[in-house]
Amino acid sequence: MNKNELIAKVAKDAKLTKGEAGEAVVATLANIMRALRGGDDVRLVGFGTFSVTRRKAGQARNPQNGQMIKLPASKRPKFKAGKNLKKAVNG
Template identity: 55%
Template sequence: MNKGELISHIADNAELSKADAGRALDAMIKVVKKALKSGDSVAIVGFGTFAVRKRSARTGRNPQTGATIKIKASKNPAFKAGKALKDAVN
């Protein structure tokens, strides 16, 4: 499912116009990005938790040359599914 299909499903289920559903989805994405950028996590009960995970600096290997390279520390977004979502899938 792509973003357009998701917006259509949201519009149908929430009885909204596609434009309103699109704005709602964009607002939700914007709020989650802002929260993660500030170091907060976003927990949606029954769905899951969006959080930032820190990866420490490490050494890696260039697959083309085999040379050792340094990989910088980074922060990566992560999602952990909640129990209700896991149960719905299984």
């Protein structure tokens, strides 16, 4: 499912226009990103938790030429599925 398909399903289920549903989906995603950027976790009970983890700086090998390259420290988004989501996917 892509973003447009999600918007169409939200519009149908919530009895909204596609424009209203699109604004709701975009606002939801923007607020999740804003919270993660600010260092907060986003917990959606039953669905899952979005959080940010830190990756240490390190080294890796360039597969094209075999040379070692430095990888800078960075932050990574992480998602942990909730109980209800796991149940829905598994059965």
